[in-house]
Amino acid sequence: MNTDMLTAPSVDYMAILPLLIVAGAAVIGVIVETFAPRGARRTIQLFLAFGSLVAAFVALVSEAGLRSLEVEGAIAFDGPGMLLMGLILLASFVAAMLIAERQLDPAGDSFAPRASALPGSRDERELTARGYLQTEVWPLFLFAVLGMMLFVISNNLLMMFISLEVMSLPLYLLAGMARRRRLLSQEAAMKYFILGAFSSAFFLFGSALVYGFTGSVEFAAISDALAAQPGQTYLVIGGVGLISVGLLFKIGAVPFHQWVPDVYQGSPSAVTAFMAATVKVAAFGAILRIFYVAFGGLRWDWEILLWIIAGLTMVVGSIVAVVQTDIKRMIAYSSIAQAGFILMGVASATPEGLGASIFYLTAYAFTTLGIFAVIMIVRDGSGEAGRLSQWAGLGRRSPVVGAAFAIFMLSLAGIPLTSGFIAKFAVFSSALAVDQVIPVIIAVISSVIAAFFYGRVIVIMYFREPESDGATVTVPSAFTTLALAISVAVTVLLGVLPQPVLDLIEQAGVFIR
Amino acid sequence: MSPDHYILLSVVLFTIGTIGVLVRRNAIVVFMSIELMLNSANLAFVAFARMHGNLDGQVIAFFVMVVAAAEVVVGLAIIVALYRSRRSASIDEPNLLKY
Numbered sequence: 001m002n003t004d005m006l007t008a009p010s011v012d013y014m015a016i017l018p019l020l021i022v023a024g025a026a027v028i029g030v031i032v033e034t035f036a037p038r039g040a041r042r043t044i045q046l047f048l049a050f051g052s053l054v055a056a057f058v059a060l061v062s063e064a065g066l067r068s069l070e071v072e073g074a075i076a077f078d079g080p081g082m083l084l085m086g087l088i089l090l091a092s093f094v095a096a097m098l099i100a101e102r103q104l105d106p107a108g109d110s111f112a113p114r115a116s117a118l119p120g121s122r123d124e125r126e127l128t129a130r131g132y133l134q135t136e137v138w139p140l141f142l143f144a145v146l147g148m149m150l151f152v153i154s155n156n157l158l159m160m161f162i163s164l165e166v167m168s169l170p171l172y173l174l175a176g177m178a179r180r181r182r183l184l185s186q187e188a189a190m191k192y193f194i195l196g197a198f199s200s201a202f203f204l205f206g207s208a209l210v211y212g213f214t215g216s217v218e219f220a221a222i223s224d225a226l227a228a229q230p231g232q233t234y235l236v237i238g239g240v241g242l243i244s245v246g247l248l249f250k251i252g253a254v255p256f257h258q259w260v261p262d263v264y265q266g267s268p269s270a271v272t273a274f275m276a277a278t279v280k281v282a283a284f285g286a287i288l289r290i291f292y293v294a295f296g297g298l299r300w301d302w303e304i305l306l307w308i309i310a311g312l313t314m315v316v317g318s319i320v321a322v323v324q325t326d327i328k329r330m331i332a333y334s335s336i337a338q339a340g341f342i343l344m345g346v347a348s349a350t351p352e353g354l355g356a357s358i359f360y361l362t363a364y365a366f367t368t369l370g371i372f373a374v375i376m377i378v379r380d381g382s383g384e385a386g387r388l389s390q391w392a393g394l395g396r397r398s399p400v401v402g403a404a405f406a407i408f409m410l411s412l413a414g415i416p417l418t419s420g421f422i423a424k425f426a427v428f429s430s431a432l433a434v435d436q437v438i439p440v441i442i443a444v445i446s447s448v449i450a451a452f453f454y455g456r457v458i459v460i461m462y463f464r465e466p467e468s469d470g471a472t473v474t475v476p477s478a479f480t481t482l483a484l485a486i487s488v489a490v491t492v493l494l495g496v497l498p499q500p501v502l503d504l505i506e507q508a509g510v511f512i513r
Numbered sequence: 514m515s516p517d518h519y520i521l522l523s524v525v526l527f528t529i530g531t532i533g534v535l536v537r538r539n540a541i542v543v544f545m546s547i548e549l550m551l552n553s554a555n556l557a558f559v560a561f562a563r564m565h566g567n568l569d570g571q572v573i574a575f576f577v578m579v580v581a582a583a584e585v586v587v588g589l590a591i592i593v594a595l596y597r598s599r600r601s602a603s604i605d606e607p608n609l610l611k612y
Binding site: 193204217 | 527530534543547554561564567569577587590594595599604609
């Protein structure tokens with residue numbers, strides 16, 4: 001950079017239109033919270049949220065052929081980036097339906113009437129009695145979506161750090177907003193925040209070290225500098241290691257997974273659905289880009305590390321999930337195991353591995369959204385029925401919901417004719433294509449262990465006598481019903497007719513630099 | 514003074530911050546340690562910018578300060594909410610979420 005004069009960067013505003021739409025809607029959402037009358041807020045916020053997601057998706061599709069670096073190379077519009085952005089928008093759309101649900105809880109929605117009111121205080125009771133409902137979740141939701149979209153296309157370390165924070169900060173707050181079991185929710189928010197901030201500090205210091213070694217934060221320049229100076233020093237190895245810690249934390253890979261079960265269990269289920277599905281997509285998008293584009297030249301160093309972490313993640317996630325008695329905790333450990341499977345695609349470091357990871361993320365995102373939609377509507381007198389034993393006999397009493405949940409469990413287990421099977425098949429073959437037999441064997445063993453606890457849920461739902469305090473299915477509004485229907489449809493369609501999506505992924509090609 | 518000293522100092526500060534997060538139990542102190550880690554990265558960025566003779570590192574330091582400020586807002590909001598409902602800012606005491 002010339003230090004004498006700074007020239008204004010040239011920005012192609014049409015290209016970044018999808019991002020601008022979501023950012024604009026989020027900012028307008030904040031203004032609406034300040035100035036709009038209380039009664040009108042929900043209508044406006046729903047219109048803004050769904051409208052901006054649809055508009056951003058349309059804008060994204062209309063520029064689907066775009067392959068270029070924008071904003072002075074800070075963001076890269078390329079095939080995988082566009083696909084992941086589209087996936088984030090679609091999954092957020094479904095998650096938004098779950099957040100908009102207002103028919104399940106007799107007191108209103110699933111968010112605290114005022115997040116600052118003390119749990120169990122007179123204040124809170126009064127607010128609840130007056131039917132006070134908050135809509136602050138919507139701007140936070142949109143800012144998180146914006147951060148995720150930026151995260152998968154950011155093309156330098158600074159952009160990646162900022163989008164990481166734009167994505168995470170709203171999620172920390174959303175995690176603490178549950179209407180019921182508020183102490184749990186606040187605890188989840190604090191654990192998520194402390195550990196999340198801790199890991200992003202690692203990411204930042206790693207970026208500083210990489211910048212020190214290469215003299216640039218642009219991915220392409222980093223890659224060139226690494227190729228020019230093949231003798232690796234402690235500086236670059238340390239930098240890549242610290243950056244990996246920050247990113248692996250976000251996907252919940254072992255040994256950085258401790259926050260996952262606590263946060264998944266404590267957060268409001270609609271928020272858990274949102275972050276379980278989309279954060280994983282965004283964080284894997286960032287990991288794929290940074291390892292393939294910036295650190296591609298170091299692959300002999302990080303590959304082995306990623307294989308080991310993938311193996312550990314699959315095994316630990318699957319084994320610990322077996323002993324869980326709470327459904328949300330069980331799904332949390334299962335999502336850790338799923339992250340291990342996706343990491344296999346990343347560690348393959350081939351275009352096939354990239355495609356397999358993206359397909360797996362698509363399958364996983366919609367299955368997860370469906371699972372949490374079911375968790376939201378299975379309730380007892382005090383809210384959602386968390387204990388697995390309360391689900392006994394649910395499949396016989398509510399055949400439709402039971403069948404939907406069984407499909408999701410089968411998909412996560414990787415049974416044929418569901419999306420999970422094709423996804424697992426794709427990552428396993430990408431690993432075998434680079435002669436990694438041992439990770440595949442570990443993956444198959446973990447799949448068998450995982451099949452046990454997924455199967456157990458189905459057994460509990462269909463073949464066990466219901467308990468006295470058993471859960472029942474509450475009839476949801478059209479929002480959750482539609483979200484559930486979309487999730488089931490995607491899970492089955494990707495299992496029966498995966499070819500169009502596989503073609504789309506193949507056409508998308510690889511990352512540009 | 515050569516930039517090496519500054520980088521060494523930033524590594525020391527980062528280590529102090531990391532140890533602080535791991536051993537201290539008061540949420541505010543833990544949070545301060547995280548801020549120390551972010552600022553040590555800032556110092557490293559600025560020192561490296563000097564070393565490479567480009568401005569990237571200095572510009573990044575400004576961005577990081579803004580992000581750190583936003584993080585303070587969110588973090589203190591969460592810690593204060595937790596303190597008000599529990600009358601303690603310990604990060605060990607909230608232990609309802611386990612197994």
